[in-house]
Amino acid sequence: MSSSDHAPEPKRFEPKVPVNLNPPKDDPISTEYLAKCDGNSSAYPTYVAIKGKVFDVTGNPAYAPKGAYHAFAGKDASRALALSSLKPEDIRSDWSDLGSTEQGVLNDWMTFFSKRYNIVGVVQPRA
Numbered sequence: 747m748s749s750s751d752h753a754p755e756p757k758r759f760e761p762k763v764p765v766n767l768n769p770p771k772d773d774p775i776s777t778e779y780l781a782k783c784d785g786n787s788s789a790y791p792t793y794v795a796i797k798g799k800v801f802d803v804t805g806n807p808a809y810a811p812k813g814a815y816h817a818f819a820g821k822d823a824s825r826a827l828a829l830s831s832l833k834p835e836d837i838r839s840d841w842s843d844l845g846s847t848e849q850g851v852l853n854d855w856m857t858f859f860s861k862r863y864n865i866v867g868v869v870q871p872r873a
Contacts (some may be wrong), residue, residue, distance in 0.1 A: 759858045770865035775800050780869060785810050793851025795822035795864065796856050798839070801863040822869055828852035839869070 775793070781799065783793035790806040794815075803809045809819045817823075817832055822839035828848040829836050841852055 757852070759854070759861050761862050767861075768864045770799075771867055773792050773867035774870040775867035777869050779821045780822070784843055785813075785816060791866075794818045794820075794859070794863075795839070795869050796827060796859055797824050797841070797852065798822065798869045799856070799865050800867045800869060801859045802866045803863050806863075824852060827855040 775795075779859075780793055780795060783790045785792040788801050791802050792806075792809050793800050793801050795801070796811060803819070810816060815832075817834065818826065821837050822849055823837050824841040825838050825844070826832065826836040828841050828844050828849065828851050841849065843873045844852070
């Protein structure tokens with residue numbers, strides 16, 4: 747194992763209150779359905795996608811219509827999270843051109859979300 751493959755510190759990103767998570771699902775979720783899961787309708791859950799994985803953030807007021815991170819709801823926010831940005835033009839799934847520092851930030855966000863929210867599926871690219 748190289749030094750870049752080290753295991754994450756066990757307590758890093760741990761939630762203050764333990765969360766019982768379901769096993770991750772890999773159900774296909776279309777971008778059209780994901781867009782409906784933006785927190786604006788009680789008929790749909792609230793989802794945020796990171797690196798194609800869809801997290802159910804329903805119930806967290808930060809993703810509700812007046813929440814600080816509502817802009818991420820119903821979208822793949824990978825690039826914006828990597829850049830620590832709330833700019834609408836950064837809220838998109840493409841992060842492949844980012845540098846190693848930004849990709850590290852994105853991986854940290856992925857770990858953070860993975861310890862708090864259920865993974866309910868995988869974003870399916872448009873046909």
